Amino acid sequence: MTAFILVAGAHTGGWIWREVAARLRESGARVDPVTLTGMGDPDRPADPGTDLETHIDDVLRLIDAADEAQVVLVGHCYGIHPVLGAADRRPERVARIVYLDAGMPQRGDQALTLVPDEAVRERLSRRADTDEDDWLTPPPALEEWQRWGSVAGIPPTALALLAENAVPQPVRTLTQPLRLTGAVSALPSTGVLCTGNGSSIAMVEGLVGLGDPRFQALTEPRVTFFELDTGHWPMLSRADEVAATLLRAAAGEGHRVAAAKNQLPGHLRPFLLDVPERRRERIGRVDLHFPGGLPRDRPDAPSADVSDGLSAVLPDAVPEAEGPWPAVVFVHGGPVHPDTRPTPRDWPGFVGYARSVAGMGAVGVTLDHRLHDLADYGRAAEDIAEAVDLVRAHPLVDADRVALWFFSAGGLLSADWLAAPPPWLRCVAATYPILAPMPNWRLVASRFRPAVALRSAGGLPVVLTRVGQERGEIAVTVEEFLAAAKDCDADVEVIDVPDGHHGFETTDRSGQARRAVEGALRSVLGHLLS
Incomplete structure (x- = not known):
């Protein structure tokens, strides 16, 4: 049996996974939708000291309590930060990490970068370094959620519920740097990309093709990908597809990005016009x-189409x-x-x-x-x-x-x-x-x-x-x-x-x-x- 631990994004809790969790349980899986400390569970209220490590400890408790051999950690948006922190401390218990429309935070990164408003990011960063009583950041208003990610596909009633149930986020969960030892980097992982929010497998392949060393690990066999044609909150817009995708991810399925072998990446291939070298x-x-x-009569001069075409316009x-x-x-x-x-x-x-x-x-x-x-x-x-x-x-x-x-x-x-x-x-x-x-x-x-x-x-x-x-x-x-x-x-x-x-x-x-x-x-x- 597989145990899924589902960790939601900022300002939300375990309630957001209700439909996904029900479908996973129907398949026979154990499911723990997490409500992190201070995110709506009256038994675990936040205080000014609540930070990212607090949320990592929340996930660790669920990992340690799971009897199943396979524990699949699913992090959505902010949730990937506590997921990675917990997986790094219990790598032997984690079968796979699923990035559900989430970034790829590295050691030392802050979740603060997820906040869309630059002025708010700066204010929260300053607030974390002071002793101010104002240690919570309020959730977005109903009309502001689209700034945190595409709301494509979310029914109006579900969007209203998202705004209604959202709670303030402890500032230090967003500003405390992610602490990793590196153990998490060897674990199998799956990226579930929401195309309505601007992510796609083609975009990942393009980044890999540029030779960026940050993305070369995405070509390893342990890494798979899926796409969902929806916005940033697929658990509200496509619950059935999310559940089915998580089951397939747990089974090791998904698209694998291949590293280019023995051929130039697209951006390093020759230009389609034969043009001579110029003085540089x-x-x-x-x-x-x-x-x-x-001169134009040289064999390596610009093509007749280019030179003659210009002359026709500008003799x-x-x-x-x-x-x-x-x-x-x-x-x-x-x-x-x-x-x-x-x-x-x-x-x-x-x-x-x-x-x-x-x-x-x-x-x-x-x-x-x-x-x-x-x-x-x-x-x-x-x-x-x-x-x-x-x-x-x-x-x-x-x-x-x-x-x-x-x-x-x-x-x-x-x-x-x-x-x-x-x-x-x-x-x-x-x-x-x-x-x-x-x-x-x-x-x-x-x-x-x-x-x-x-x-x-x-x-x-x-x-x-x-x-x-x-x-x-x-x-x-x-x-x-x-x-x-x-x-x-x-x-x-x-x-x-x-x-x-x-x-x-x-x-x-x-x-x-x-x-x-x-x-x-x-x-x-x-x-x-x-």
Whole structure:
């Protein structure tokens, strides 16, 4: 017999598992839905000293009391913190850990990062270091729960019940760092990803493919994954599916993410256009690829489609002319771990784009910004602004003609430029962009909302390349952006790649993909050179 210990997220207790627990018991399993200390059980009230270790002890007591050979610990959202702490102390008793739409906290991490409001996070952090009497943080109001995670799929009555039954959370449970010895890292685990909250197996595979060392353990055979097409509280929206998934997870089932063997990951494969190397200058984290130096009749010159296509639009453009030239700055996505090699400015896709625009009469700029984690968008925005200033100050760049081109999760970084476009910014482009934070990206500041910023963009041209095979959680952000563009009559040109996937320029050499890239290049250069 399997024993399930179910640990809920912040402000909730064992009651939230009622329907899931009933279905698991029908299968013959033992189920302990945990109400942690101070979370609604009158027999275990909280006090100012209640902290994460208190909640870990709650889970330990249930593990120690279980007679079953197999104990499966299930942590939802905040609940994964006490689950990991307890499993690390009793690894021999734990058959599997299930991350139910939960993050991957490491030793020293605080659950405080789950709080969506930056100002509240700072206030709670300060409060934990004082002797204030105010040692509880109140639960969200009914209309605020969507800020803590997608409420997709929750019936209105269940959502009302969530708000009604929620209780204040002891502040120190959120601010005390997670203490781990490392024993938990060897235990079997299963991630149950809720696509409505912005997580998916495809996204995990993409992170693994980038070579980020933080995610390489996810390719081990002991790790499995499931997806649920719902929001952040699946126990309220899909109880039957949650119960069935937990049973399958306990049996070791699920999707396994394979590590790439003997082949380059997608982002390191060659660019789909054959473009020659250009003269490059490296300044700090910025690379500038300059026009000129290769006549069109050379075998390694830009493809006729690119050069002739530009000439058809701009017959006066002369790629071999002397500077100063306009510039296109290419902004990568992320998060990208700081130890990833090569860094994004040397990835074939970005280098290929930069060399392409250099062959068309502009300086192509690649850069490394420091979006290493979701909390780093502010710092990445500063890096981009600094890089743009450096580029515009270069003697071979026309400071009054610059375009910015954003990719993937870098799309959020377009918001600052859309909100207040300077006169020298001639165009903004975005390719398979993420244009709104995922519901579970709580650490992203509210200013990074391109759909909102677009209303202040005026007549700034936007060139958006949309892939037809985009992941659903990303595609919805693009549609939100396009709806905003329609409402405010923004100048947005959409280039569709019906069969294209995220990162298609280095994984697809079809005619459709080539035409899309060349079309986007012609459009951006048209705005820049006219």
